[in-house]
Amino acid sequence: MSELLFQSQFSGFIPLGFFLLMLLLQSIKPRRALPEKWAARMLHNALLFVLNAALTRILVPLSLVGVAAWAQSAGVGLFNLVALPAWSSIFLCVLILDFAIYWQHVATHKFPILWRMHKVHHADRDMDVTTAVRFHPLELLLSLVYKAGCLLILGAPILAVLIFELLLFLGATFTHSNLKLPAWLDKTLRLVIATPDAHRAHHSTLVSEQNTNYGFFIIWWDKLFGTYTVVPKEGHLDMAIGLKAQNDQCERVDQMLLAPFK
Numbered sequence: 014m015s016e017l018l019f020q021s022q023f024s025g026f027i028p029l030g031f032f033l034l035m036l037l038l039q040s041i042k043p044r045r046a047l048p049e050k051w052a053a054r055m056l057h058n059a060l061l062f063v064l065n066a067a068l069t070r071i072l073v074p075l076s077l078v079g080v081a082a083w084a085q086s087a088g089v090g091l092f093n094l095v096a097l098p099a100w101s102s103i104f105l106c107v108l109i110l111d112f113a114i115y116w117q118h119v120a121t122h123k124f125p126i127l128w129r130m131h132k133v134h135h136a137d138r139d140m141d142v143t144t145a146v147r148f149h150p151l152e153l154l155l156s157l158v159y160k161a162g163c164l165l166i167l168g169a170p171i172l173a174v175l176i177f178e179l180l181l182f183l184g185a186t187f188t189h190s191n192l193k194l195p196a197w198l199d200k201t202l203r204l205v206i207a208t209p210d211a212h213r214a215h216h217s218t219l220v221s222e223q224n225t226n227y228g229f230f231i232i233w234w235d236k237l238f239g240t241y242t243v244v245p246k247e248g249h250l251d252m253a254i255g256l257k258a259q260n261d262q263c264e265r266v267d268q269m270l271l272a273p274f275k
């Protein structure tokens with residue numbers, strides 16, 4: 014299988030298939046009742062995603078696989094300097110990249126200039142799979158540059174980049190879904206990964222809860238650095254999702270795009 018074919022399978026079919034599967038599952042077994050204007054909400058989130066996908070393809074020539082390939086050919090980065098077995102390099106790089114994304118997410122909450130962009134994600138008045146793709150294009154662009162920097166420092170293998178990007182997307186899609194999991198499964202999964210109930214606490218209107226459960230995939234970092242919430246104060250069914258002092262100026266896609274500049 015050529016690398017390109019491999020990459021396209023990773024970057025196309027699996028994420029889209031998983032996204033549609035979670036969309037279906039959350040409608041069969043929802044955790045919370047559908048909020049008002051749910052169709053318009055989801056439509057505008059999806060529109061932002063399509064716009065982001067188009068903008069990235071047209072305007073950003075930077076590819077993370079390209080960065081990893083260049084680092085490998087130039088012998089740049091930690092993992093290109095040490096001779097570890099391939100599987101251990103891949104495992105370690107995926108783990109370290111997830112750790113790096115945890116800190117990126119923390120930074121988007123702590124630095125006002127980054128929060129201006131990240132609040133578009135949090136302004137969603139409910140949480141479902143479409144929230145997973147509701148990010149301002151500038152935040153995605155900054156994230157791409159940050160990840161490229163991490164890859165250069167690490168000298169991560171190409172396969173690690175593909176696996177990491179896939180896991181990040183699948184993880185974010187799963188954790189934002191409105192899927193009701195049995196309590197035992199939620200508890201078991203939380204030994205290693207974030208779950209929808211865990212990430213919902215992060216979307217609380219209470220800032221004290223917003224500043225917890227940053228993980229999109231592995232949950233260890235939240236447990237390790239004291240940013241872990243087990244259950245939101247008001248409970249999953251009664252908690253308010255979104256931003257506390259929120260008017261309804263961040264619902265349409267054009268409002269989402271302008272929000273960081275207001």
Ligand SMILES: [Zn+2]
Pocket residue numbers: 118122131135215
């Ligand atoms: Zn956040």
Ligand SMILES: [Zn+2]
Pocket residue numbers: 134144189212215216
């Ligand atoms: Zn989120």
